[in-house]
Amino acid sequence: MLDNNQLLRFTTAGSVDDGKSTLIGRLLYDSKSIFEDQLQAIETTSKKKGHDGVDLALFTDGLKDEREQGITIDVAYRYFTTPKRKFIIADTPGHIQYTRNMVTGASTANAAIILVDARHGVIEQTKRHSFIASLLQIPHVIVCINKMDLVDYSEEAYNKVINQFEEFSSKLLVHDIRFIPISALNGDNVVNRSENMTWYQGAPLLHTLETMHISSDINKVDARFPVQTVLRPQSEAHRDYRGYAGRVASGIFRVGDEVTVMPSGFTSKIKTIDTLDQTLSEAHAPMSVSITLEDDIDISRGDMIVRSNNKPEPSQDIEVMLCWLNNSPAKPRAKYSIRHTSNEQKAMIKEVVYKINIESLDRNTEDKDLKMNDISKVKIRTTKPIMVDAYRENRTTGSIILIDDTTNETVAAGMIV
Amino acid sequence: MSKYYLNYLDELESEAIFILREVWAQFDNPVILFSGGKDSILVTHLAKKAFYPAKIPFPLMHVDTGHNFPETIQFRDDIIKDLGVQLIVGSVQESIDDGRVAEEKGKNATRNALQITTLLDAIESNKIDCAIGGGRRDEEKARAKERFFSHRDDFGQWDPKNQRPELWNIFNGKHFEGEHFRAFPISNWTEMDVWNYIKRENIAIPSLYFAHEREVVWRQDSWIPNSEFLILEDHEEIVTKKIRFRTLGDITITGGIESDADTLEKIADEVSGMRQTERGNRSDDKRSESAMEDRKRQGYF
Numbered sequence: 001m002l003d004n005n006q007l008l009r010f011t012t013a014g015s016v017d018d019g020k021s022t023l024i025g026r027l028l029y030d031s032k033s034i035f036e037d038q039l040q041a042i043e044t045t046s047k048k049k050g051h052d053g054v055d056l057a058l059f060t061d062g063l064k065d066e067r068e069q070g071i072t073i074d075v076a077y078r079y080f081t082t083p084k085r086k087f088i089i090a091d092t093p094g095h096i097q098y099t100r101n102m103v104t105g106a107s108t109a110n111a112a113i114i115l116v117d118a119r120h121g122v123i124e125q126t127k128r129h130s131f132i133a134s135l136l137q138i139p140h141v142i143v144c145i146n147k148m149d150l151v152d153y154s155e156e157a158y159n160k161v162i163n164q165f166e167e168f169s170s171k172l173l174v175h176d177i178r179f180i181p182i183s184a185l186n187g188d189n190v191v192n193r194s195e196n197m198t199w200y201q202g203a204p205l206l207h208t209l210e211t212m213h214i215s216s217d218i219n220k221v222d223a224r225f226p227v228q229t230v231l232r233p234q235s236e237a238h239r240d241y242r243g244y245a246g247r248v249a250s251g252i253f254r255v256g257d258e259v260t261v262m263p264s265g266f267t268s269k270i271k272t273i274d275t276l277d278q279t280l281s282e283a284h285a286p287m288s289v290s291i292t293l294e295d296d297i298d299i300s301r302g303d304m305i306v307r308s309n310n311k312p313e314p315s316q317d318i319e320v321m322l323c324w325l326n327n328s329p330a331k332p333r334a335k336y337s338i339r340h341t342s343n344e345q346k347a348m349i350k351e352v353v354y355k356i357n358i359e360s361l362d363r364n365t366e367d368k369d370l371k372m373n374d375i376s377k378v379k380i381r382t383t384k385p386i387m388v389d390a391y392r393e394n395r396t397t398g399s400i401i402l403i404d405d406t407t408n409e410t411v412a413a414g415m416i417v
Numbered sequence: 418m419s420k421y422y423l424n425y426l427d428e429l430e431s432e433a434i435f436i437l438r439e440v441w442a443q444f445d446n447p448v449i450l451f452s453g454g455k456d457s458i459l460v461t462h463l464a465k466k467a468f469y470p471a472k473i474p475f476p477l478m479h480v481d482t483g484h485n486f487p488e489t490i491q492f493r494d495d496i497i498k499d500l501g502v503q504l505i506v507g508s509v510q511e512s513i514d515d516g517r518v519a520e521e522k523g524k525n526a527t528r529n530a531l532q533i534t535t536l537l538d539a540i541e542s543n544k545i546d547c548a549i550g551g552g553r554r555d556e557e558k559a560r561a562k563e564r565f566f567s568h569r570d571d572f573g574q575w576d577p578k579n580q581r582p583e584l585w586n587i588f589n590g591k592h593f594e595g596e597h598f599r600a601f602p603i604s605n606w607t608e609m610d611v612w613n614y615i616k617r618e619n620i621a622i623p624s625l626y627f628a629h630e631r632e633v634v635w636r637q638d639s640w641i642p643n644s645e646f647l648i649l650e651d652h653e654e655i656v657t658k659k660i661r662f663r664t665l666g667d668i669t670i671t672g673g674i675e676s677d678a679d680t681l682e683k684i685a686d687e688v689s690g691m692r693q694t695e696r697g698n699r700s701d702d703k704r705s706e707s708a709m710e711d712r713k714r715q716g717y718f
Binding site (some may be wrong): 005118238286408 | 420421422423424425427428429430431432434435438439441442449465466468469470471472553554555561577578580581582583584585587589591592604609610623669691
């Protein structure tokens with residue numbers, strides 16, 4: 001691995017039989033990321049179950065219940081590395097009843113792989129997965145048209161799927177969509193270029209993942225620094241040190257910058273940007289640093305340091321695309337704790353504007369219950385202003401979760417409109 | 418012109434620091450679970466970075482099985498002195514003496530499962546609300562489903578089917594009296610990432626990780642070190658080999674591999690060519706297909 005190798009997080013959504021587990025198994029196997037003892041364990045299980053050959057899909061099985069039922073229930077994380085990049089796969093189940101897990105996996109992803117069976121073309125599930133990728137603003141979407149071996153590796157079949165996909169995806173907000181014809185089972189265009197599809201001029205999947213440009217996915221314009229905690233060593237060497245610890249959410253901070261502390265509105269200048277290793281002249285997302293200011297102002301967890309010439313909107317009334325994550329439906333006008341970066345307030349869902357039918361993508365203004373896996377546009381009122389950006393501008397300062405204080409569970413995730 | 422993106426090790430480091438600061442901000446009484454193995458040493462190193470120039474603001478806790486490598490205990494005591502933090506020790510021997518747990522019998526007896534009781538007792542008696550561990554998702558299939566902030570009920574149990582969703586970088590550590598959390602700042606690191614980072618940062622680790630001559634016996638496909646706890650079978654023979662350990666656990670269950678790797682560079686090279694997972698040399702994981710999941714449900718690390 002070279003020093004400038006980046007980390008790419010991608011999500012794969014799919015359900016039984018679409019070849020998702022086989023594809024992941026293939027990526028791991030062909031990139032030599034499966035160890036011998038793991039392979040042996042899979043071989044033993046394959047034999048026990050009476051499968052022909054080694055079932056690569058078994059590699060992604062996790063918990064006892066999942067192995068018994070042969071399905072993925074929860075998000076599982078897989079890792080592999082090539083000489084060019086380190087990859088984290090958020091492997092999520094694709095069935096409609098697991099929408100919340102897809103949303104979870106998508107929340108941190110740079111790229112999404114959407115699998116389409118070449119025989120069936122674009123189906124409801126494809127639309128649902130693409131909608132979630134668009135809703136969660138995953139910057140890059142790769143549509144893998146799988147099982148090309150079952151349509152005689154036909155270019156016509158491939159083009160037909162592309163046309164179907166482009167017809168509905170024009171309504172979605174995804175900037176980078178690519179298409180790759182593959183056979184996960186046989187390995188065509190996964191790691192190695194397919195000899196069966198010489199008509200395809202593009203790169204195989206792994207090469208695409210290794211080379212896609214991701215450094216511009218981070219918002220470099222709006223400087224935002226949510227304060228996690230205050231560092232006060234009170235030691236001999238650092239008696240007066242008062243550092244604000246946090247991770248740069250977006251943008252770039254430089255020593256000497258004019259900054260404003262939200263929500264108090266006090267202004268100061270950045271004095272130092274510190275880490276254990278060195279004192280820096282600038283910090284950018286997603287670096288974890290400690291910032292000190294020229295002036296002594298009262299700052300604590302939940303506050304946000306921003307550049308004075310570019311401030312987020314303090315707001316008590318926010319509109320949010322909300323995904324309900326919990327078994328218990330939302331209680332009308334109930335109060336929840338809302339978390340936004342390091343800030344926590346109380347909040348109330350004032351109004352459900354509409355619910356999205358995630359099969360047809362239609363808006364439903366009649367049914368306004370918020371049940372598990374529902375995605376709805378809602379209006380939320382908070383007890384104190386929070387410093388919001390639109391989610392499409394900023395995934396960190398544009399996202400919230402709701403916590404039910406009676407159970408302490410995370411019940412909903414929202415993207416600020 | 419700077420590049421304005423991080424390489425993968427810097428991004429993993431930044432993520433871990435973020436998690437450690439969230440733990441400090443969200444809990445009253447966290448500890449780092451310190452075993453003397455490379456993963457808990459790494460977490461401790463990252464905690465040093467997270468709170469610099471302040472000291473690590475919480476104690477380290479060691480669950481002492483009594484079946485230690487002497488080198489590990491020495492290393493632990495040195496690091497405590499160096500950091501100037503408090504050490505809490507939970508003793509499995511005391512749990513046995515108090516009748517809280519019973520020692521396993523037979524040749525393959527270990528104190529591995531016994532640690533669960535000692536760990537949960539220590540968490541309860543010290544009123545710990547978050548225990549930070551060095552668990553990684555690449556280690557084992559049950560760990561692949563683990564959250565960064567992982568809830569434990571008032572019996573210390575993990576319910577893998579009913580975990581809180583974790584989205585973006587917003588972590589929910591809210592809990593009721595008696596419940597606690599486990600936090601895993603290096604969830605996203607692989608074994609290779611750990612070694613590359615240790616090499617880059619030149620982090621001190623116990624000598625056991627480097628190739629050295631040692632008396633060992635061949636058992637369950639690896640070299641088990643000779644110790645006062647070893648019971649030899651008739652056909653077994655103690656030999657001297659040049660070995661090193663890939664992971665560190667109890668001296669009774671940690672198998673070594675034959676190796677000449679005596680520097681961090683050579684270890685990283687060796688690990689990158691390995692075709693077996695690191696836990697392949699741990700007999701605690703070989704007991705059944707769901708050995709780790711079963712122990713984790715009960716409250717294991």
